[in-house]
Amino acid sequence: MFRWFIRNVTTLFLSIAIAITIWIVALNEADPFQEKAFPQLIPVALQNLPEGMIIVGDKPPAVEVRVRAPASVWANLIADQIHITADLSQAATGSFSIPLQSTIDYREARIISVAPSQTRLTLEKIVTRNIPIKVQMRGEPAVGYQAKLPQLTLRSAAVSGPASVADTVSELLAPINLNGVKQPINDNITLIPVNTSGQFVSGVKVEPTTAPVIVAVEQLGGYRDVAVKALIEGQIATGHRITNIVVAPSVVTLFSSDPSLVAALPGVVETEKLNISKASDDIETRLGLKLPAGVSVIGSQTVLVQVNIAAIESSLTIQRDLEIRGLTPNFNAIASPSTVDVILSGPLPTLDTLNPGDVRVTLNLSNLTFGIHQVKPEVIALPQKVLAQTILPGTIEVIITAPGTPTPAIRRTPTRVPIPTFIPFPTLAPTIEVTPTLTPTLKP
Numbered sequence: 001m002f003r004w005f006i007r008n009v010t011t012l013f014l015s016i017a018i019a020i021t022i023w024i025v026a027l028n029e030a031d032p033f034q035e036k037a038f039p040q041l042i043p044v045a046l047q048n049l050p051e052g053m054i055i056v057g058d059k060p061p062a063v064e065v066r067v068r069a070p071a072s073v074w075a076n077l078i079a080d081q082i083h084i085t086a087d088l089s090q091a092a093t094g095s096f097s098i099p100l101q102s103t104i105d106y107r108e109a110r111i112i113s114v115a116p117s118q119t120r121l122t123l124e125k126i127v128t129r130n131i132p133i134k135v136q137m138r139g140e141p142a143v144g145y146q147a148k149l150p151q152l153t154l155r156s157a158a159v160s161g162p163a164s165v166a167d168t169v170s171e172l173l174a175p176i177n178l179n180g181v182k183q184p185i186n187d188n189i190t191l192i193p194v195n196t197s198g199q200f201v202s203g204v205k206v207e208p209t210t211a212p213v214i215v216a217v218e219q220l221g222g223y224r225d226v227a228v229k230a231l232i233e234g235q236i237a238t239g240h241r242i243t244n245i246v247v248a249p250s251v252v253t254l255f256s257s258d259p260s261l262v263a264a265l266p267g268v269v270e271t272e273k274l275n276i277s278k279a280s281d282d283i284e285t286r287l288g289l290k291l292p293a294g295v296s297v298i299g300s301q302t303v304l305v306q307v308n309i310a311a312i313e314s315s316l317t318i319q320r321d322l323e324i325r326g327l328t329p330n331f332n333a334i335a336s337p338s339t340v341d342v343i344l345s346g347p348l349p350t351l352d353t354l355n356p357g358d359v360r361v362t363l364n365l366s367n368l369t370f371g372i373h374q375v376k377p378e379v380i381a382l383p384q385k386v387l388a389q390t391i392l393p394g395t396i397e398v399i400i401t402a403p404g405t406p407t408p409a410i411r412r413t414p415t416r417v418p419i420p421t422f423i424p425f426p427t428l429a430p431t432i433e434v435t436p437t438l439t440p441t442l443k444p
Contacts, residue, residue: 031070031071031072032070032071033068033069033070033071034068034069034070034071034074035066035067035068035112036066036067036074037064037065037066037067038064038065038066038067038077038079038082040079041062041063041064042062042063042064042065042079042082042083042084043060043062043084044059044060044061044062044063044084044085044086044100044119045083045084045085045086046059046060046085046086046088046121047085047086047087047088047089048087048088048089049088049091050088050089050091050123052125052126053091053093053123053124053125053126054123054124054125054126054161054162055121055122055123056122056123056124056162056164056165057121057122060086060119060120060121061119063084063100063114063115063116063119064114064115065082065084065102065111065113065114066111066112066113066114066115067082067104067109067110067111067112068109068110068112069104069106069108069109069110070108070109073106073108073109077106077109081104081105081106082102082103082104082105082111083102083103083104083105084100084101084102084114085100085101085102086098086099086100086101086119086121087101088121088123091121091123092123093123093124093125094122094123095120095121095122096120096121096123097118097119097120097121098118098119098120098121099117099118100114100116100117100118100119102114124162124163124164125162125163126160126161126162126163127160127161127162127163127166127167128158128159128160128166129158129159129160129166129167129169130156130157130158130159131156131157131158131159131169131170131171131172131193132155132156132171132172133152133154133155133156133157133171133172133173133174133191133211134171134172134173134174135150135152135173135174135176135189135213135215136173136174136175136176137150137176137178137215138175138176138177138178138179139177139178139179139180140178140179141178141180141181141182141217142180142181142182142253143223143253143298143299144219144220144222144223144225144253144255144298145181145182145217145218145219145220145223146217146218146220147178147181147215147216147217148215148216148217148218149215150176150213150214150215151213151214151215151216152174152211152212152213153211153212154208154211154212156172157172157191157206157207157208157211158206158207159172159193159204159205159206160204160205160207161203161204161205162203165201165202165203165204166204168195168196168201169193169194169195169201169204170194170195170196171194172191172192172193172194172206172211173191173192173194174189174190174191174192174211174213175189175192176189176213176215178215178217181217182217182219182225183217184214184215184216184217185213185214185215185217186212186213186214186215187212187213188210188211188212188213189210189211189212189213190209190210191206191208191209191210191211193206221259222255222256222257222258222259222262223253223254223255223262223298224253224254224255224262224263224265225251225252225253225254226251226252226254226265226266226267226268226269227250227251227267227268227269228247228249228250228251228252228268228269228270228271228289228303229247229268229269229270229271230245230247230270230271230274230287230305230307231270231271231272231273231274232245232273232274232276232307233273233274233275233276233277234275234276234277234278234279235276235277235278236276236277236278236279236280236309237278237279237280237349238349239311239312239347239348239349239352240279240280240309240310240311240312240349241309241310241311241312242276242307242308242309243308243309243310244306244307244308245305245306245307245308246304246305246306246308247271247303247304247305247306248303248304248306249303252269252289252297252298252299252303253297253298253299254269254291254295254296254297254298255295255296255297255298256294256295256296257294258294261292261294261295262295265292265295269289269290269291270289270290271287271288271289271290271303271305272287272288272289272290274287274305274307276307276309279307279309280309280311280349281309282306282307282308282309283305283306283307283309284304284305284306284307285304285305286302286303286304286305287302287303287305288301288302289301289302289303310347311346311347311348311349311350311385312347312348313345313346313347313348314345314346314347314348314351315343315344315345315351315389316343316344316345316351316354317341317342317343317344318341318342318344318354318359319339319340319341319342320339320340320342320359320360320361321338321339321361322335322338322339322340322361322362322363322377322396323360323361323362323363324362324363324365325362325363325364325365325366326364326365326366326367326368327365327368327400328365328368328369328400330402330403331370331400331401331402331403332400332401332402332403333363333365333398333399333400333401334398334399335363335375335396335397335398336396336397336398336399337393337396340361340377340391340392340393340396341391341392342359342361342379342388342390342391342392343388343389343390343391343392344359344382344386344387344388344389345386345387345389346383346385346386346387347385347386350383350384350385350386351386354383357381358381358382358383359379359381359382359383359388360379360380360381361377361378361379361380361391362377362378362380363375363377363378363396363398364378365398365400368398368400369400370400370401370402371399371400372397372398372399372400373397373398373399373400374395374396374397374398375395375396375398376391376394376395376396377391377394377396379391
């Protein structure tokens with residue numbers, strides 16, 4: 001056997017090779033291999049970034065991957081199954097190129113190429129510095145007020161980031177807007193990192209992000225804030241009421257070169273009188289202020305006064321005949337009942353002057369054929385600001401008949417008579433009526 005094996009070993013191996021070739025060809029025919037670029041770009045994952053280091057600049061761009069795989073693999077291959085990585089474990093500070101590594105989740109598939117095959121990165125050390133805080137006050141307080149110097153309980157904050165960026169931060173600004181303020185400011189202000197030119201520096205982290213700032217705001221001598229009261233005279237129209245009176249501004253600033261004059265004033269100043277006699281609608285006008293000699297108002301010399309007037313709301317129940325609409329020509333219709341009660345709500349003067357034609361109630365019989373129907377009545381005419389709250393009854397029985405057909409009697413619901421629970425007389429024994437039984441006669 002050994003000699004036979006030696007003499008035929010070449011033939012044996014050749015047969016095995018031919019069999020494997022035939023198997024591969026047959027397999028390829030059934031599931032042919034395809035080599036092509038994956039239709040989506042694959043992002044690069046950065047791994048093993050050294051501690052205390054940070055990547056500066058843009059992230060690596062996505063790459064094109066060329067794959068060789070059977071058709072069955074291509075049919076199910078997705079982007080998440082292709083992995084492109086860059087190992088940064090040996091990276092140092094500065095700019096450098098690093099080769100990309102690739103893997104694929106399918107054993108039958110193989111990545112042929114990655115373009116580009118390497119990526120360029122810039123690494124820097126992360127530095128942390130304490131930067132002083134500066135309060136930046138913008139704008140001016142309201143007229144007659146002044147702001148004191150700000151008070152800071154926190155003098156500096158930590159700024160961390162890439163060395164090339166963090167080293168450009170010269171101070172942390174805490175901006176405060178003073179425009180028109182009359183009250184002291186006590187707030188936590190967001191800190192903004194800026195360079196020596198006052199420009200914002202991005203790419204750094206500030207800790208803490210806010211700082212408490214206090215700014216005292218005081219009123220100057222000779223100035224005083226007082227409330228404004230509108231003087232109203234006269235009676236509005238009957239059936240109406242005043243719903244609101246608005247004065248804008250509600251507080252004005254007064255000034256006098258003699259501080260004692262404004263100090264002696266009460267906390268309110270009155271407007272000129274506004275006559276609202278017989279008014280039935282809103283009033284809006286500008287009025288001057290009644291001020292003592294030597295005292296003036298800062299800004300506009302008048303205030304806007306708005307008086308809102310509305311009619312008193314009430315309710316009213318009226319009875320109206322039903323109007324038939326939309327009935328097919330030559331058809332007859334009978335409504336039961338033929339009248340309804342309508343509960344209205346609205347301004348009292350309008351309800352008191354209602355005319356019969358001001359409120360109309362209809363039954364819409366459009367597209368209804370002969371027979372008995374239940375139809376909801378509708379109010380189609382109402383004065384302005386008057387609402388129909390309820391219609392009683394809410395549904396009307398309508399009998400529609402064709403021409404020449406006698407109108408059926410309207411069905412009435414029988415009235416139930418309550419049965420008393422107490423019988424005042426003794427109960428009589430019932431009378432039993434006996435029906436005689438006939439005995440049949442038998443014939444012989």
